[in-house]
Amino acid sequence: MQKNKIALIIGASLLFGITACQPPADKTDPSDATSTSTQTATPPSTQPLIEAKTPKQLTTALVDSSADRLREQLICSKLDDNINAVDHTSKIESLRAVQRQLAACLPTADNAEILQWLVDYQAMYARFLQSDSSIDDEDFFTVMSNVEQGKSIAVAQLRKISPRARYLIGLIRSNADVSIRYMGANDFEFHHDLSAMADIFTPYLPDDQSEFIQRMAQDNQELFWFDAAIAFSFEELVERAVFWEDFMKRYPQSNFYNDAKALFDTYRYLLFFGSENTQWFDDDLRKFYLPADERLMMQLTERTDSQLAQDVQKLLVFMQQSDDERHQSYPVPDKDENGRKINAWQVTHYQLGQALAISSPWDSVRARNCLHGIICVDETSQ
Known part of the structure; x- marks a missing residue:
């Protein structure tokens, strides 16, 4: 009986440590934060630990929880590299992968890590939206004007602009988290929803x-x-x-x-x-x-x-x-x-x-x- 009591005490202590790291109940899940529809990873559930009735069940739940934690740590160790790897040649799937990693890593990160990821994520999106078209490119200006006004674009017009600009315009047309805005002086830029970006991080700040x-x-x-x-x-x-x-x-x-x-x-x-x-x-x-x-x-x-x-x-x-x-x-x-x-x-x-x-x-x-x-x-x- 003494061993059983010790095991249960250890299990309860670990349970407290795990639940204390979870995000506050009144915060929103960042998986709902972006306008892009993506699947997001979630922190390991503590439900099996709570429901454990015997030392054997508790041991099994602790092993499973530890494995989940190890997987999470591995995911988070790669997050910086994956953020920095996104550039003006990347596809939207790379952004979605980073968003899934952030959903898994933000709940247990410290404030300094979160703020650094925020800075890096913002810079990542800026790189992703870079286009190699010049403001002196009349064809680019015409196409962008039509997109901004919601007009149709002929295939022949699209062929006159760079492949990257075509790709980003395709994202706009597919309702991804990309838009355009007119800067004046015949200049346009690709842009994104800043509130959606903020919503990823605010629950953990x-x-x-x-x-x-x-x-x-x-x-x-x-x-x-x-x-x-x-x-x-x-x-x-x-x-x-x-x-x-x-x-x-x-x-x-x-x-x-x-x-x-x-x-x-x-x-x-x-x-x-x-x-x-x-x-x-x-x-x-x-x-x-x-x-x-x-x-x-x-x-x-x-x-x-x-x-x-x-x-x-x-x-x-x-x-x-x-x-x-x-x-x-x-x-x-x-x-x-x-x-x-x-x-x-x-x-x-x-x-x-x-x-x-x-x-x-x-x-x-x-x-x-x-x-x-x-x-x-x-x-x-x-």
């Missing part, structure tokens, strides 16, 4: 990281720039700036805090200075072009403990100042950093920058790219 990549997926699904203009509305710009300011307050210890701040700084700058082809104010910075934009900006002043609220209040003071008051408070150099004479438009925006104490996020070399994908990456890795 802490709240701050999960929220971060889900928001990145939402914001970066569409273009950020289009012909030197901001590709989304002023209302959305305000909402994004507010989101990242609030994110930093909710998660001050997040390992994504610096990336969130970089995003906040970008949206904060664009709120007040726009872009080359997007402006919210008249040239003298005396009034808003649209009353709706002014109302949205005024709403920011109602935020408590907010950098944005302080910025808007300074903006309103600046807009009421005369030219003489501005020159007295914010003297402007005669020439810019390139030695060229500063024009009137530059003078006004230089003074606003001094009034708000906001510098352009593009004044210095940006080490991180947060405007594509679901996680920020080093520029050198692009």
Whole structure:
């Protein structure tokens, strides 16, 4: 009897260790995460251990569970190699194989492994969607325009573009997780569903990281720039700036805090200075072009403990100042950093920058790219 008690105690301890590694019950299965229909591997079940009634049944269940664990470890040891092997010559089946491996490995991986796989998976998809067609290729532009508009494509047209472009277009037509989007300047790119990508990883990340990549997926699904203009509305710009300011307050210890701040700084700058082809104010910075934009900006002043609220209040003071008051408070150099004479438009925006104490996020070399994908990456890795 003593041996039986020992065996059962050992079995119960192992059962606790195994069940403690399983994903939380309220998290979704990542096999449902992608729009591509694939079969996914699942972690070994602990049901045989739970149902074991005798030492023999328990021993058998433990052996089976150990074998499953060994198979899982073998699968996960090959995951990095399989991700890195996918490139612009690979087929969709290679992506599906990686997705099945991730489904098996994510539940028991530590946070550092998960984040690295996320970075690698994002880079893998970018390689997979590369096409060797040039933006100067008129045939490629014609075919891509027809695909984007849902028009039919003649076989003769398809023969004029590269085999890889034909393959990716075939994936679009078969409703795989591939799409196209127009970049402006007669340029298209193949793209994919960022939310589906995020859904693979979010069940296994802490709240701050999960929220971060889900928001990145939402914001970066569409273009950020289009012909030197901001590709989304002023209302959305305000909402994004507010989101990242609030994110930093909710998660001050997040390992994504610096990336969130970089995003906040970008949206904060664009709120007040726009872009080359997007402006919210008249040239003298005396009034808003649209009353709706002014109302949205005024709403920011109602935020408590907010950098944005302080910025808007300074903006309103600046807009009421005369030219003489501005020159007295914010003297402007005669020439810019390139030695060229500063024009009137530059003078006004230089003074606003001094009034708000906001510098352009593009004044210095940006080490991180947060405007594509679901996680920020080093520029050198692009």
